[in-house]
Amino acid sequence: MIGLEKVCLRIGSFRLEDVSFRIPSGAYAVLMGETGCGKTSIVEAICGLRRIISGRISIDRSDMTRERPADRGIGYVPQDGALFSTLTVREHLEFALRVRRWSRGAIERRVDELACKLDLEKVLGRKPPGLSGGERQRVALGRALSFNPAALCLDEPLSALDEASQDRMCALLRSVHAAGNLTVLHVTHSRLEAGRLGSLRLKLERGAVSPSLPADS
């Protein structure tokens, strides 16, 4: 579960006031809104990367408002992937597990499992400059999923991909979500994406988040 209660945050010169919404455990929520309305800032606040002025952020009913990003257990996939330029794909998938001091065997098993699921087996030895746009996003997704997070925040993960890669990534996100009891918050401005993925649709408009009607209704 991801919950925001009366969250206030400052974004440059404007503020978002009293943002409240709740994403039930296991739901795939899509947050939509115009460019620059504060969608990314909300995701950053949930991940602990942006300080909030007031309000409460909870993950699985635990108050995470003052917790550090490392302690929130949220997988985060930013728009550009933000891959680490000096690491190989394998090292990306191992990163969070090494930080958590998993055993060598456990790390190898988890990396093999992720590489198979995300179709990254052939590029495990490559570094980011040698990857396609789709591969980069799959690596970013694998890195975020590696430590079995309670929630996953995706910030426009498909916006820089071509149509074929978008289709593939959508199918992958559906299967990842279906495979585990993962609560997902997916930020997008694409109605098509929202229609294909979201079980819960939210709209950020004039500083307030409200349930949005499905695109096909």
Add this chain to the structure above:
Amino acid sequence: MHPPKPSNIRARSAPDWPFWLAFGLIAALYAALICGMLLADAQHTSVSAFLQALHTPEIQFSIKLTLISCTAAAVLSLLVSVPIGYLLSRGRFLGKRLLDVLFDVPLVLPPLVIGISLLILFQTPAGRAIESHIRFTYAVPGLILAQFVVACSLSVRTMRSTFDHLPARCEAVALTLGCSRASAFWRVALPSAWRGALTAFTIAWARSMGEFGPVLVFAGTTRFKTEVLPTTIFLELSVGNLETAVAVSLLMAGMGVAVLTVIRWAGEDSNDWT
């Protein structure tokens, strides 16, 4: 009002060649000045005279001390400039602008002023307390400190610019993956900044090699003690030994070109950072 006739729509611009010619001439003049200086040095000496001059024990000592002191000053500069560069790039704190300007002060201070300031600093009670343990004034540690002061300022600029060009979002992702701020720095930011760090080290080394004013005032130029290549040129010129002064100048020019090559190599593909 009538719309313009088709013949009036097309602008008649002046030809481009005078523009390129003027800029090209300016570039050629400056290039000629640089090449002329280097060629004049080279023509003033012969290979045998060059090698003979460099084989004297004084010059050999000076070369060795230059290599050692410049490397020490560059290593110190890097150790100091990496944290400062990161702090200035990522930190948000009161007085950041002031600190930013302060770190540039050694670059704008006249070299002799830096030397005199160091000399006076080590006459204060704190300076004397330090000197009771390690002697700086007119000694090798003082030579390294004199080289370090300006070299570090340049190094800080380079590291700050390096971290400014690295996306902070990568470190943000590392935080969500379980890293502390320090861990994100060591695991993500620093490895990505290696080219910038190499450039900062090389620039610091080159600047240390060329440092003359602060070295002369604070460390002196005593043969077989604190003599480095720039002070060698000064000493040789002061006794009228132009041959050796030119030989040492050529050696320093060669070292400078080598440093430039490393900087250019390190600067290549720097866009891979993103």
